[in-house]
Amino acid sequence: MLLTLLLLGAVYVAFVVILLAAGAGATVMLVVVGVLVFAQLFLSDKIALRAMGAREVSPDQAPGLHAMIERLCIQADLPKPKVAVADTPVPNAFALGRSQKKATVCATTGIMNTLSPAELEGVMAHELAHVKNRDVLIMTIASFFASVAAIITQFGFFFGGGMGDDDEGGAGFLVVLLVSFAVYILSFFLMLALSRYREFSADRGAALVTGRPSALSSALLKISGRMEQVPQQDLRAAGEMNAFFIVPTSVKGALQTVFSTHPPMEKRIERLEGLERQLQAGVAA
Amino acid sequence: MGLLDALFGGGSKLKAPAPDRLFAMTTAHVTLETELDLHSRGVAGIVFQPLSTADFTALVREAEELLASAAEDTGSRVESADDSHGYRWIKVRDSDFEDLVVSLNLISSQLQSGGYGDRLLACVFPFTQGTGGRSVHFIYNFKRGSFYPFVPAGGPHARDNEEELRLKAQVGGELPIEPDLTRWFPLWDVPL
Numbered sequence: 001m002l003l004t005l006l007l008l009g010a011v012y013v014a015f016v017v018i019l020l021a022a023g024a025g026a027t028v029m030l031v032v033v034g035v036l037v038f039a040q041l042f043l044s045d046k047i048a049l050r051a052m053g054a055r056e057v058s059p060d061q062a063p064g065l066h067a068m069i070e071r072l073c074i075q076a077d078l079p080k081p082k083v084a085v086a087d088t089p090v091p092n093a094f095a096l097g098r099s100q101k102k103a104t105v106c107a108t109t110g111i112m113n114t115l116s117p118a119e120l121e122g123v124m125a126h127e128l129a130h131v132k133n134r135d136v137l138i139m140t141i142a143s144f145f146a147s148v149a150a151i152i153t154q155f156g157f158f159f160g161g162g163m164g165d166d167d168e169g170g171a172g173f174l175v176v177l178l179v180s181f182a183v184y185i186l187s188f189f190l191m192l193a194l195s196r197y198r199e200f201s202a203d204r205g206a207a208l209v210t211g212r213p214s215a216l217s218s219a220l221l222k223i224s225g226r227m228e229q230v231p232q233q234d235l236r237a238a239g240e241m242n243a244f245f246i247v248p249t250s251v252k253g254a255l256q257t258v259f260s261t262h263p264p265m266e267k268r269i270e271r272l273e274g275l276e277r278q279l280q281a282g283v284a285a
Numbered sequence: 286m287g288l289l290d291a292l293f294g295g296g297s298k299l300k301a302p303a304p305d306r307l308f309a310m311t312t313a314h315v316t317l318e319t320e321l322d323l324h325s326r327g328v329a330g331i332v333f334q335p336l337s338t339a340d341f342t343a344l345v346r347e348a349e350e351l352l353a354s355a356a357e358d359t360g361s362r363v364e365s366a367d368d369s370h371g372y373r374w375i376k377v378r379d380s381d382f383e384d385l386v387v388s389l390n391l392i393s394s395q396l397q398s399g400g401y402g403d404r405l406l407a408c409v410f411p412f413t414q415g416t417g418g419r420s421v422h423f424i425y426n427f428k429r430g431s432f433y434p435f436v437p438a439g440g441p442h443a444r445d446n447e448e449e450l451r452l453k454a455q456v457g458g459e460l461p462i463e464p465d466l467t468r469w470f471p472l473w474d475v476p477l
Contacts, residue, residue, distance in 0.1 A: 059442040063473070066442075070470040071370060074406055075334065077300045077428045079467035101467070118371060208299045211336040211404060282340030 013180045020176075037144050041137070045096035045104060052094075054086035054106045061085075065107065065124075068117070072125050076132055076209045081105050091115070091223045095127040096136060103131040115219050122206055122216030123223075129205030135198050142191050195261045203268055204275065213275040220272075224265050299403035303430025306461050307390050307408060310423065310432070313459040314382045321455055323412040323421055329385040330376045330477045331392050332406045335367075341401060348395035349375065352388055359384045366476050372406065374476055385410070393427065402427075411477050421452070423460070424472060431463040435471055444471055 019029060049055075059066040066083055073080050081095070081103035091111040097103035105127045112120060130136070207213035262268075317323040335341065349365060352375070356363050361379035368374060377388040389408050396402055408425040422435040434452040438445040449469070453462050463469060 059471075060440075063442050067473055068370060070472075071334075071372065071406065074426060074428060074468075074470050075299070079465070080470065117369075121371070211334055279336060280338045280340075282338060 010181065010184065013184050014177070017177050017180060033144075033148070037140065041098045041140055044140075045098070045102075045136075048096055049084060049104065049106065052086045052106065053088065054084040056082050056084045056104070064117075065112070068121055069105065069124055069128070072121065072128055072209055076125070076128055076205075078128060078132055081128070081131055085109060085112075093123050093127050095130040097131070098137045098140070099134070100131055103136075105131065111223065114222060116215075118210075118212060118215040119219035119222065122210055122212060122219050125206035125209045126202050126216060128209070129202040130198075132205060133198065133201055135202070138198070139191070139195060142194055192261055196263045199262050200268070200271060203272060207272060207275045207279075211279065213272040213279065217269045217272045217276075220265060220268060300428050302393075302397060302402045302405055302427040305390070305393070306430045306432075307393065307425055308386060309460050310410060310425065311383050311386045313456055316456060316459050317412065321452070322415045324414075325382050325385070326411045326413055326420075326477075327380050327385075328376060328378045328477050329389055329408065329410045330374050330475070331389045331408045332368075332372050332374050332472070333396065333404045334371070334406060335373045336401070336404065341404075344396065344399040344401060345373070348392050351395065352377075352391055355388065355391060359388075361385075361388055363388070368474065368476055376477060407472065409472060409475055409477060411475070421448075422472070422475065424470075426463060426468065426470075429463060429468060430461065432460045433463040433469045435469070437471075437473075442471075442473060 016029060016033070019032065057065070062083065062085060065085070069083055070080060072078075079101055081097065081100075082105075084104050084106040086106055086108045088108045089110040090108055091114045093105070093107045093111050095103060095105045105124060107120070107124065111123065115123065203216060206216050210216070314325065318325075335345065349363070352363050355361075356377070359379060359381070361377050361384055363375065363377055365373060365375045375389075375392055377385050379385050379388070393402075393405055393408075396405055405427040407427060410423045410425075412421045412423065413419070414421050420437065422437075423432050424435050425432050434449045434456075436445040436448045436452070437443070456462065
């Protein structure tokens with residue numbers, strides 16, 4: 001997932017550099033970047049659903065899931081999102097869509113078979129909290145800013161000199177490319193930090209809506225335990241979609257924290273425990 | 286939701302209940318009965334999501350006891366039950382419609398004064414339509430302070446949207462009806 005995101009961004013930056021080198025003006029550039037972001041906002045949910053093999057289900061096909069989401073929506077004061085199910089044994093769930101009204105929440109058959117109703121409710125409430133917090137939109141905008149930051153650096157370089165000499169054209173181009181990547185990578189890590197922060201927010205939102213932080217904790221433990229037992233090809237097939245997954249499909253060493261879209265499991269459970277303590281202490285406390 | 290809330294992932298509180306408009310049902314009931322041929326089934330329920338904390342359990346028990354002693358005067362019967370989704374229903378049976386509304390309001394105001402108003406989900410008023418015996422529900426959403434009709438159709442989890450919209454047009458003047466149709470959430474398998 002990390003690599004995919006990084007490469008995707010790198011392609012953006014390289015693309016813009018090449019356009020600049022080809023002599024495109026600022027207006028053309030803005031239009032091109034605008035179109036890309038537009039496509040990301042308006043098409044990515046459909047593409048992602050298809051990539052996961054998820055299909056929208058009617059209340060008839062998944063009455064339990066629909067009824068659960070309807071009640072959570074009343075509680076969270078949200079319009080009802082589309083409900084989709086992906087037919088895979090990987091236990092996971094995710095939310096898609098740029099706005100509250102266009103949202104889709106998806107659960108895999110794996111997660112529905114693995115978790116108890118209360119645990120599944122916690123997970124779906126987490127995904128609805130992403131919808132409520134407009135996380136897809138915010139992350140898209142954040143990644144857009146990352147690209148814009150890189151573009152501004154490029155403009156700075158082009159107008160700040162280094163273009164006068166014809167001989168230095170090749171070297172100047174390389175410097176621009178490198179600095180753009182550096183700016184991009186920095187903003188990329190900031191984006192990851194933002195994503196981790198928003199995971200905590202979604203956990204907290206879910207705990208507030210269900211009133212059962214411990215159910216979400218136990219769901220997280222169950223899912224993460226199950227994750228390693230699932231065959232490798234399923235993990236790889238799911239690897240592209242981590243951003244709005246409840247748990248990323250691979251959880252490794254400590255170094256990974258900074259490279260990760262999700263906070264470490266222990267930290268999430270620790271915070272949920274804190275919420276449970278607050279809850280048990282009652283309103284007066 | 287403010288800009289800061291949007292940036293930092295939402296407020297730290299659930300939405301509190303909207304100003305209470307539950308009592309609009311007592312006056313609208315007359316219109317429902319006389320003009321629309323909708324008759325109360327003599328039962329109504331309030332549904333909320335119980336917390337498994339000592340504080341909350343004590344509050345609910347207190348509210349239930351209060352309701353039970355009030356019910357002795359009015360002659361209502363009170364039951365509570367947990368449904369398959371883990372929500373608690375408190376059901377009141379009384380042939381006097383006003384007593385139903387007063388009883389449900391007693392529970393909701395107890396929870397609200399205890400600081401747990403945000404756990405309240407809905408009140409459900411089941412009616413029977415004309416002589417055909419078709420069932421029509423009016424659901425009160427606490428978060429939004431509004432009512433909406435819910436008419437289950439024949440099939441499993443099918444609802445009669447045409448009838449619901451007709452009811453909206455007919456009682457819109459009497460009841461604060463939820464304007465946003467995307468918030469007309471059904472409640473299936475209501476234990477009433």
